[in-house]
Amino acid sequence: MTLSLTVPRSQLEKLQTHLKQGGKREIGGWLVAEQTAPGKFELVGLTVDLEVGTRDRFDSLPEPHSKQMDRILLESSGRTGRVDYLGEWHSHPAFPPIPSEIDVASMTNMVEYSGPSFAALVIVRLMGSASIQATITTFQRGQLPKAGQLIIANAVPEAGFSESWQPPEL
Numbered sequence: 669m670t671l672s673l674t675v676p677r678s679q680l681e682k683l684q685t686h687l688k689q690g691g692k693r694e695i696g697g698w699l700v701a702e703q704t705a706p707g708k709f710e711l712v713g714l715t716v717d718l719e720v721g722t723r724d725r726f727d728s729l730p731e732p733h734s735k736q737m738d739r740i741l742l743e744s745s746g747r748t749g750r751v752d753y754l755g756e757w758h759s760h761p762a763f764p765p766i767p768s769e770i771d772v773a774s775m776t777n778m779v780e781y782s783g784p785s786f787a788a789l790v791i792v793r794l795m796g797s798a799s800i801q802a803t804i805t806t807f808q809r810g811q812l813p814k815a816g817q818l819i820i821a822n823a824v825p826e827a828g829f830s831e832s833w834q835p836p837e838l
């Protein structure tokens with residue numbers, strides 16, 4: 669099943685703010701999402717660490733992210749669907765928002781050995797001051813990475829959101 673993640677405008681605006689703060693540095697964090705139906709998720713929050721570079725983020729200290737996630741969970745307690753960690757996100761300020769070999773290796777390592785057996789990876793790139801390019805890829809233990817679908821809620825046509833990417837052949 670192809671996973672779809674709906675990103676409300678409010679979350680997109682937060683993401684844009686983080687990306688502007690991050691500038692040329694790669695930044696990232698965790699995705700927290702509500703499951704609304706099988707395979708369907710809505711982004712309810714994202715954690716961000718503006719201090720740490722992201723190359724080894726998958727192994728970096730979870731401390732700031734788990735604290736931020738606790739707050740997001742608390743704020744989402746009124747939701748009916750299950751709200752939980754969905755995966756990771758980070759920016760590619762200088763190159764296309766598709767998973768690098770390092771990204772694929774890190775995520776695969778996480779689902780195969782150290783973390784949850786399933787996780788999504790969202791990669792974003794700010795184009796100009798308002799437009800965001802992004803992809804989502806899902807990783808499941810024992811399976812190849814798979815492209816998911818990102819949906820911008822109430823998207824305006826000029827938002828310039830794209831999610832055309834096919835996962836690499838491993």
Ligand SMILES: [Zn+2]
Nearest residue numbers: 760767768771
């Ligand atoms: Zn990357």
